[in-house]
Structure formats: structure tokens, C-alpha cells
Amino acid sequence: MLRGSVIIGNRCAACGHVQLESFAVCPVCLGHEQTRDDLGSDATLYSFSILHTGSASQGLGYADLPCGARTLVALEAPFDRYACDARVTLRQEADRIIASLGTSHA
């Protein structure tokens, strides 16, 4: 979820587990309470691929956030400058998280 330019995640009130998707029951401790948490927008691209299985090429990757959560992201074109461990900035558009090269402080 987007608030301003940051990604909002969900933190278990009992054990502190954080993930982007909301949960009815914490999958780590089975706690029922969660709080919304500002996860920032900076992340590291763990890996990525350019898919050619649809009508147009699409970039996908896994981005690791400083809080420890990992999320699947769509890469913003052009795709040729992405690399593993690249710093990326995340933003939410509808139900997708978009990654672009560089940090929010650059």
C-alpha cells in the first residue's frame, strides 16, 4: 500500500514479523493483531528477469527491503541497466509495486 512515496507493510503486534500482504493470523506466531508500518521506498534488487511470454516484454524482480521483507516487483523500463544488488526505489501503482533504478535520496 502506498502512502506518499513509501511502501506500507503489515507488522505483527506480538512478534514484529513484517510482510507486505495483510494477514488474518500472523504466520510466524499466530498473533491476530497487526499494525500498518512505513517500510520506506528504498530496496535492493535481489534478482530479476525480462519476460517475453506475454504480448510485450515485462521486467520482474525480487526486491529486498531493509526491514527484511521481500517483494515481487515490476521493473520500470528500460530494462537493460538492471543488475543483481542494484539499489531501486519502489512505488505502488494499483496492486503492483514498481521498481526503478536508484534510491529515493539520489
Next chain:
Amino acid sequence: MRECAIIGTGMIRFGRYPERSLGDIAFPAVLEALSEAEIEPNKIQAAWCGSALSGMMAGQRTLAKIGLSGIPIVNVENACASSATALNAAIQAIGAGEIEIALVLGAEKLTRFGGGTIPLDAEDPEVSRGLNMPALYAMRAQRYCHEWGIETAALAEVAVKARKHGALNPDAQMQSETTVEAVLESRPIADPLTLFQCCPTGDGAAALVVTSADYARRIGASAVTIATSELTSGRWTSGFRDMTSAEITKRGARIAFEQAGVGPEDIDVAEVHDAFTIAELLYYEAFGFAQPGEAIHLLRSGATSLGGRIPVNPSGGLLSKGHPVGASGAAQIVELVRQLQGRCGARQVEGAQVALAHVTGGGIAGFDHGACAIHILKR
């Protein structure tokens, strides 16, 4: 737990049979397995059928074709590990003494989807955002090559080996050899993976007659014994996962080796889940055939080719034999039983005594894989 054995195997050539029903695709494999076992259908006490994407009651739809009914028929879905999971279930029942003779079937008809990547569950949070199986493996490949300083083009060498083996297998979907250049020039699917680095989709079936080892001895069957049947599920996490290390397979391998009383150095031949080229390299390392980062060197040494120290995927593997999802686990066992019996002709691994089959299932968010089944067989 009683020891179990396989006394009959059957499979059809994997390929594209859109004009046939699932039952029509699968029943010849069952007949072949029963014929090899030299038993009548009415001797089967229960059947397990692995099928992931071919609709309800795949087992009943197939076995009705040969009048095999009125017994417990259990349909098993565990993605690509479906029929290996079915075998595990049959072994549990026979091992516990509940039954003596079981049929295990794997059957799939992927041509019903027309083509493209296999459909995953749209409710999965990553699938709903565009993830498919080629993309998942491509990201593993990208990261593996990044961490170990390997040119992604090297992955093509896995496909060349697979196609060389598959060219010797009359049941393989792809029966022509290829070159590194042709692999790299084939259509891009998910960078760095090209078409020839992805298993072909298609239809297929494989069947096994499984009994207690005592029963096999009593009837004088040419049996292969099952040293272990290890089934596990992935461990969920929403955070960091090392995609270059196949967690579920490493964990399963450790347990399987311990249960069977063997180590990687004892395996004479293996069929591993090479759905994409990168997978075979990851599994060399997960099973201890190669040290981390050294898999490409093992491949290039020829050790995993026919004639090498530990031939991997002599059938051609999923890359060449084909991958009709629910049938693949049983088909691996068919290949290995025949290898241990010295029946594989031009692709025979001479003197093979111990064989390992490995299949994983499922691309779902938060898991390395949803399921992993490992069987170790002995002559």
C-alpha cells in the same frame, strides 16, 4: 515398515496428443506396467493417480478404460511432484501392511491449454502480479550466475546434454540433439532462459506396479527395491531466501541419504527435476554431486553425461523427455527401474546398482517449492 519393490513399469512417449482424452493417453502405460509385472488387473488392491492440471478423477477416468474399478482410487495433486507423491502414498500403505499390491499412475494432458506456460493459481499473490515458472527459474539463474561469476550462456550446456541423452530415448518428446549456439539463438522466454532451456509442455503418462518386497520375492519378480521414499514440503518465509541454494531439495536429500544408508558418492544414476537448465545445476549442488558454485565444472567434466561418473537424466530429463507435470515423477521411476534392470539400450548406465529420483512441485509465493519427493532405488 516393510520394504517395498517395483515389479512393473509402463509409460507412453511424452508428446502432444490433443485429439485423445486423458484416459486414452494414460491407459496404455497401465497395461504395459501390468504386463511387465505379469499380473492381472484384478490383483491390484488400490491405486494412486498423480495429476495436477487434468481435472477431477483422473485415476478413475483412466482405469475405467481397462475395467479396473471397485477398489480405492486416490487422486493426488502436488503440482509437478504429483505422481511421486502418489508413489510415496502407495509405499506408506504397503509398508504398513495395509495392502500388498498397488498401482501408481501419473497422467497429464497439457495440450488442453493450447500452449504457453503452465497455468498457476491466480490467487497466489505473486502469480497475480505476473510471476510464472520460467520467470521464477530465470531469477534463480540470474542470481546464481551473478554470485558465482558465471556467464549465463553457460546454462545452454545443460540443454545440450539433455538433448543428447533424449536423442537415445524412444519415449522422449524431443529426440534430436542440439548445440550451444542453437540453444542461445532459440526464442527468449525469460532472460537469461531461452526456449530450449525450458522443458517442453505436452501430454504423457507413466505407471508402476508396487508391491511388498516379500511379495516380489515370492512370485520371483524382477524387482527393484525402494530404499527410501522421502516427501517433504517447502518452508515458508516472506523474507530473504537464497535462491541459489535449493533449500527443500537439500533438506530432503539429507534425510533420504540417511534413510537409505547411502551418500551422494554411492549414486550410480539420477533423474532430477531439470524443468529449466539452471535447475539441474542447482540440484548437482543440493545433492552433493558438486560443491556450491562448481556445478558447471561437473557438467563440463562429462561426469553427469552418459559414460561419466554420475550420469544425470539419462532419459533426457524434463528438458528433453518432456514434462507433462503430473506424470513426470512416475516417469523418472520408470526410467530408473529400467536402468537398474539393464534395459535402457543405447542410454544404459552400465552396472548401475543405486539410483536417485527427485522431483519438486509448485511455484507459490514464500516457498522454494511447495513439495519435493526423493526416491532412492536399489537393484
